[in-house]
Amino acid sequence: MILRQFYIDGPGCLSYLVGCEHHGLAMVVDPDRHVDKYLELAEKLDLEIIGVVDTHLHTDHVSGNTELADVTGAEIFLPEAAEATLEHSPLAAGDVLEIGNVRLTVLPTPGHTPESISLLVWDVTRGEEPFAVLTGDTLRVGDVGRPDASQPAELEGLARQLYHSVFHTLAELPDSTIVYPGHATGGSCGKGGGSIRLSTIGYEKRTSPIFSLRDEAAFVEFVTTQLPERPANHDRLRDLNRRGAPIVGVVEPEPLPLQDAVHYLARGAALVDTRPKAAFKEKHPHGAVHLELGPTISKRAGYVFYPEETIVLLLDSPEDYETAFWELARVGYDNIVGYLEGGMRTWEAAGFPVAAGDVEDVSPKTAYEIVQNGSHAQFIDVRERWEYRQAHPPGVTLIPLGELPSRLNELDPDRPVVIICNSGNRSQTAAGILGQNGFRKVYNVLDGIVGWMQQGLPVEQGD
Template identity: 35%
Template sequence: MEPIRIEQFFLGCLAHASYMVASEGVAAVIDPQRDVDIYVDAAKEAGWQIEHIIETHLHADFVSGHHELAERTGARIYLGDGSGASFMHTAVKDGDSIQFGNCRIDFMQTPGHTVESACAVLTDLGEPSRPKAVFTGDTLFVGDVGRPDLSGDHTPQELAAMLYRSLHEKLLKLPDDTEVFPAHGAGSLCGRQMSSERSSTIGKERRTNYALQAKSSDEFVSLLTESLPPRPEYFGYDVELNRRGAAALEQLPQLTPLRASEVLRLQSEGAVVLDTRPAMDFAVAHVPGSIHIALSGQYASWAARILGLYKRIILVGEDADHLRESQLRLARVGIEKADTYLEDGVSGWVKSGYELDYIPQVSATELADLLDQDDVSVLDVRESTEVQGGAIENSIRIPLGQLPARTDELDHDKLMVVHCKGGYRSSIATSILRRAGFRDVANLTGGHDAWLVRNNEMAGSQL
């Protein structure tokens, strides 16, 4: 009897985890990402046939590939009852199950993150006395639980109360050694304190997950809904797209090059030039007015939060592969109007006779000297939970996701030195400020981490 195989596919740019469970040549894919070749190729290599696709809920932070994967494999899609999904699927309730090979998957309705949320409990029929694992979607994370504000019909308080019951009356009834496989890890927008660990157990989460320490439903509801970060606007669109089923990625248009003069014209009409190169490349030279979001980090998520899903986007990248990857990652969150790029990149802009812009970089030592001046401000774009661990004195605090709507709170007449934790988000912030008309903007190299190192070195030298 072959052991059940569980393969995890972790997409770092969205902190998204999907899974393939296989037994006796048959496989089920759980919470697939939009580009589904990875599952098709992995199944082909292993000799498995994908017959089942399980969605733990209608995802809000990315576009799922369930529709395309079902069309390519003939697999059946399973989704919690009450989703309102318009594509062909099986709506599952408590007690429903599927079985293939030595594997049985029992569905457990766990509303709270969304109304239709469901978990999939895996049992190895070779050891049928206790479940082996549970795929929790966004109901239970490692170190956190799902945010309760994704319904237009229920208040966050109502959803949080549902989530408390789902956790304590269902999930936490599973044995402590049951493995927990969530749909997201640290960096996802679907929770606040997720661990970077990719899996856990019911027992470990019972002991260490902050949200599970609440002693009552009321305490849990308050914990989850007080200081809840704003819900990104694109979440609603992605839910509806997933409810319909997204088109196959092969339908994305091919990227078209644009001369610098055409880019300049479209930019004047409202198009956004999106520079995806590394932060230092952008800082040294970039198209004036462009937004910088480096491809190396959580690029697509930040692009959706900062730009929305509907603006026309002109890409700036390092080469053809970089540009195509940029377009693909944007499509993963529902941005499909990124089908052009600046021909020959920044060098093409220069050859056309246009000027470039740049962002000065300030070291932690230089910032310490600048803080004595009245015409300098420090802007901290980290999240409030990060600021609790320490902040530069008298800094202004606006989380990056809120910055585009709050630039009028800042002083144009002061040098604005921007920082985050390590430098990724602050580079985005400097481009937002520059585009909004702030001329005296600088980026703190290495972010708050570099500031702490500098302070520790100073303290050590004084001993």
């Protein structure tokens, strides 16, 4: 039997290749859109990928099911309750998928989403008990999936379904059953969890704070409060996965001469600068959005761009193109027309407007002085409401990051804006949104509210 786990840093997504080496067959579970890694492993192990299974309609990334099916001819499987419209075979409770000597049995575990399933993994040559369970985003190590991922209006009802999935379904499995979740640390599909990427049912029952909440009301309260921000593209990604994502195929670098890049920009395309932060601060095209190429770019993009937005990339090196493409395509932004040939040097040589330091990192003490010295700066907190209630600077206005694009009209682009979050990461994303929308001066508070309190600056609690 073969069971290999794949991890994507940043969003924290986990996917799996499950196979039988004796029969040379495999299926991929919860694949992300960049499918080369599955194909390379299958070729290395001489396996034929015959099926692609998603445990639910993902809301934080685009499934690679259509991509894999196009390359391999594999059959796509989705939960029956997903009501998906792409060509697929629906899975219902108790259905069995045969992979040679390996079997996957469908176990309905709704709560994270209404259609969520888990997959019991059986090695028929080893015994009569399941070897493992692929829990999707229902159960994570030390955590569960957030119940508002798909239908925020039905939060409490989904939370109650999640309770029953955890305590009346998964907890009933043998303690020795290995738990392979759909997420580890990172991403926006849960509240917490650690960096460990597998566990057992018995260990989770003994040690996870989730399993200490045996009272249903206490469980529901826990999983429905203090949730991380919900990116604006969650609903769009869920709908895209219901329809089936368009096939990308082979990605080739697409250099754009300056005149072509300007053509797209003049028609509303976003210019995304993926260079390191130091290079962006030194100089960048006026109006460019800074999304530094790295583990967090996929997550941050969901707060910045509108659906179907056309994107022109500004790269540190042409070799970065494929990585940047897949990081954005992973979260549904695949209308990338190319990268600016010659980069910043070409832009400057043509005499186009250049900005420097539009977003300035400042210490909490400096931010406090800016707000207090009569500069008429606008002070906004982009954390979630529950975080704001715990502690916030006096006079700050709460605009959670997920709401910022729709509330820009509440801010004056001609006045300075000071942005604070918990540690300085979300505020950097917020600064990119403001920069894209013509705000002239933006200050990002380094170390966020944590640094603010460590420096002894005043805070308030409550609303």
